Amino acid sequence: MANDKPVNKDGIGRTFIVVFILCLVCSIIVAGAAVGLKPKQQEQIMLDAQRNILSVADLLEPKMSAEAIQKTYSERIEPKLLNFKTNELSDSIGRYDLNSELRSDETSIALSPAEDIAKIRRRVNSAEIYLVKDEQGKVSQIILPVYGSGLWSVMYAFIAVDIDGVTSRGITYYSHGETPGLGGEVDNPQWKAQWPGKKLFNEQGVPAIKIVRSGATDSPYGIDGLSGATLTSNGIQHMFDFWLGDNGFGPFLKKVREGALNNG
Numbered sequence: 538m539a540n541d542k543p544v545n546k547d548g549i550g551r552t553f554i555v556v557f558i559l560c561l562v563c564s565i566i567v568a569g570a571a572v573g574l575k576p577k578q579q580e581q582i583m584l585d586a587q588r589n590i591l592s593v594a595d596l597l598e599p600k601m602s603a604e605a606i607q608k609t610y611s612e613r614i615e616p617k618l619l620n621f622k623t624n625e626l627s628d629s630i631g632r633y634d635l636n637s638e639l640r641s642d643e644t645s646i647a648l649s650p651a652e653d654i655a656k657i658r659r660r661v662n663s664a665e666i667y668l669v670k671d672e673q674g675k676v677s678q679i680i681l682p683v684y685g686s687g688l689w690s691v692m693y694a695f696i697a698v699d700i701d702g703v704t705s706r707g708i709t710y711y712s713h714g715e716t717p718g719l720g721g722e723v724d725n726p727q728w729k730a731q732w733p734g735k736k737l738f739n740e741q742g743v744p745a746i747k748i749v750r751s752g753a754t755d756s757p758y759g760i761d762g763l764s765g766a767t768l769t770s771n772g773i774q775h776m777f778d779f780w781l782g783d784n785g786f787g788p789f790l791k792k793v794r795e796g797a798l799n800n801g
Contacts, residue, residue, distance in 0.1 A: 589711040615668040633665040655685030655779035685776030688768040690714030702793035720769030744781035748774045
């Protein structure tokens with residue numbers, strides 16, 4: 538009589554096959570979802586950028602819908618590419634990606650230790666800036682992207698500059714990892730409310746905005762430092778020292794002060 542030994546259908550080999558098939562199916566589902574959701578994610582990233590630009594330009598209304606944000610942005614904001622070598626503006630075509638620009642030697646340059654006061658390592662060759670138009674269609678202010686290292690993170694902000702090329706109209710930090718309640722106070726509306734009307738340059742055209750000790754803000758150039766966050770405050774100072782200087786937007790803003798945009 539044959540010895541009919543029962544087959545073990547629960548062997549380790551079958552278990553591995555089942556696990557492999559499950560992993561493969563899950564990977565396909567996740568990859569498909571990522572591809573399918575990518576356009577929506579890109580749309581949300583763009584909408585968030587538009588919201589922050591309108592906010593610093595004082596054009597964002599409470600509970601503004603996505604459609605209203607897009608409409609106001611298209612009517613009042615004109616993106617431009619600023620070439621740091623020539624300080625000339627050109628039309629911004631397509632979606633500008635700062636991180637992609639910084640990864641390429643063709644679109645960015647490495648900064649020397651002496652130049653890199655903001656601790657950003659590299660600077661793009663061309664930055665996307667934003668011209669803000671008034672209701673008559675004339676340029677009334679310029680939104681500039683600035684960034685630099687704080688205590689824990691690289692802090693990214695938009696600074697609004699009046700058409701005089703000197704006066705700050707406002708600031709908003711749209712990405713950072715600073716400590717809540719300390720360096721994170723860059724998000725505090727009371728701190729941001731100090732910026733409108735402050736002078737970024739002195740009468741000689743030298744960068745003059747200063748992050749100062751608490752209570753010492755009577756100067757037209759003084760911004761109250763963040764209490765308990767000295768290193769974040771220092772990072773903000775170094776950020777503006779760089780971006781208002783010769784390797785940043787300084788030469789372009791000098792042209793603005795000389796009337797370069799008045800004929801736009």
